[in-house]
Amino acid sequence: MPEENNENDIKQESVEITDEMISEFIREIIILEEDSLYTARANIKERIIAIAKTKVR
């Protein structure tokens, strides 16, 4: 088991922030913002944090 954990650690540490990842992130933020224009949705920053956390884990 500890060996498996180490392997996971190595895989997860190798997450690289690519241009593609950033572009996809921006697209999601724009959708959120557009949506909020019409629904007065609150907590956008929390939702952005949630997206960032899903993308990098």
Added chain:
Amino acid sequence: MKLKKIVLENFRQFYGKQEINLETSDEANVIVIHGENGAGKTTILEAFSWCLYGKIDLVQSQNILNEKVFNSLSDGMSSNAKVVLLFEDRHREYLVARTVQVKKHGNIQYHTPSEQTFEVKQNGTVITSPANAIDKIMSKELKKYFFFDGERIDTLAKPESSKEIENGIKNIMGISVYEKGIKHLKEAKKILAEELKEIIPSGQTSPYEEEDSIQTELDDCKIKLKNNIKFKEDKLNEKERISDELKSILELEKHEKLKELKEKELFELNESMTKLIEKEQKLISKDAHLAISSDLVEEMNEFLEDKREKGELPSGIREQFIQDLIEKGQCICGTSLIEGDVHVEHLYSLLGKTVRKSVEDGFLKLNAFTNNSLTAGDEFVEKLTEIHEEKTKLTLKIEAARGELADIRLEMQEIAVGSSAQLISKRDSIEELIEELTEKIGAYKSKIKELDSSLESIKRAISQHQTHNRQVSIAEKRIELCQGAIYKMEETYEQLTSMVRKKLSKKVSDIFSSIIIGKNATINHNFELEITKEVNGESRRTATSTGENQVASLAFISSLVNLAKEWDEGGRSTIFTGAGTYPIVMDSPFGALDTTNRDLISKHVQALAPQVIAFVSTSQWSVEVEKNLKPFIKHQYILQYYNPDQAKFKDSQKSIVIDNTTYDLSVQSDDEYTKILKIK
């Protein structure tokens, strides 16, 4: 959005159920509604707003129910007022209905928002969140750009309306989405940075923390710089306005013109000084080392010469050259070289003094370098001396110009009395403020440069930064993701804003200059709708009339509508989310215009938007306006005002002749209400 019909039912002065067919075609895209003051033109404009958003901006806004109906109610009884709007948007038909139940409490119309019903049908089906649907089609923010009072629209062309112009552009073109996104991303990044701080083992720091603090400082500086630049420009314009005023005062005209010339001269001298300082700095950073090291170079040269004389260094004759002569058996002067002869012996002795080719090349290069360095060092000192001499001359000229300017100022103060003296003193304090602002702007620019370079170093540190703590690494990567998105979104936002501003500015300029001859209107980089005039080949901001401001404002709105339509048709609504088709509904389109400008602008009304609804009074409906608009009118309506006080109207306001038929605009009646009549 293309308007099709509006139905008013016991709404304000509109008694019973009355409707206006708003449908237009591409060729005939104008609807004209005639009515005198008090007949209900503004009420219809507000009926659109009330139906779509539940907001009304009229006196006694609580009184929505028609007075005649209200008076007929017994105390405690209720009746309804209703507005229905039919329109089309992106090939879908919308039927919007807002009703309010009004209860009679003595003389008070009692109703609360809960007494309102609001229903939106899309292609016949009721939609569940009607307010959201309407906001998506035309948000409250945008409404004011398309439903407006022509008499008040001129304010858009005043510098203080720049925020409104900027917001209009950003909202309609959908750029505000980026602005909000960047703001939220920065907040999110801050929270993530705080989370990182909590998990970093004690004693360790993260470059992300430092980056965040520099970025915050940088953003703050940029905002301050922008505000100071804007403030300075406002003050410069104010100064120019005062200068124009002073020039119009006979006894000061000569001095004012002289002052302007001197200021121009001083400005040019200062510019030359700045360029000279830049040249000096460039020269110093490039060649100063040559002058500083010239003693060293000279010493090195002497040392090399000494070595050469002692035969410890190549003599300057190439080894290959001597070998070639011996092999060929002939000197370059033609003398035969025979083995054993004295000349060949001499050549052999020289050959002994040469060293390996690489050493020889190295020496030759070093020798060339030291000689060049000496020459370049001398040249540097020469150039620097020249610059210093030029600087001294310029400083003297600047001082002289400043002195002359001070004298002119003094003379003006002596001549000026009363209001002109006040103007001069006001201008003097503005000039002082401008100088202070210039210094501040310079300081902010240097600070930004410094922070930018610190940020670059931090970015390099981040790219090399590594941590072995997985939790910390993940937290850092999340911040990196946010920062990457911030950079990209900021870049896109700047590009889109600038592109849209330039495109709109061009359109505004085209429309404005086709109506007002000899002047131009543009949207400057501060988002001000600026009216300019060519003076000596220079485009200068000029004093404007209300009419010109009105034309510029209309040109701006028309440009927005047309660009939004163009981009919608070009399939760019995915980038510019506000792209679409919008109508213009305007009360008194010729509000403050004089006869000439009114007639001129009436030629362009049909081109303002794909659909134009205009409310006009008799004083604005001239023969020329009618002639210009007629080919584009789809329907015309009359607001027939029934009232007990006919005496308040002039005869010219009581009726109107359209297509040789006379229509009553005002009718004597015991009750006060308005009937909508369609002109056949």
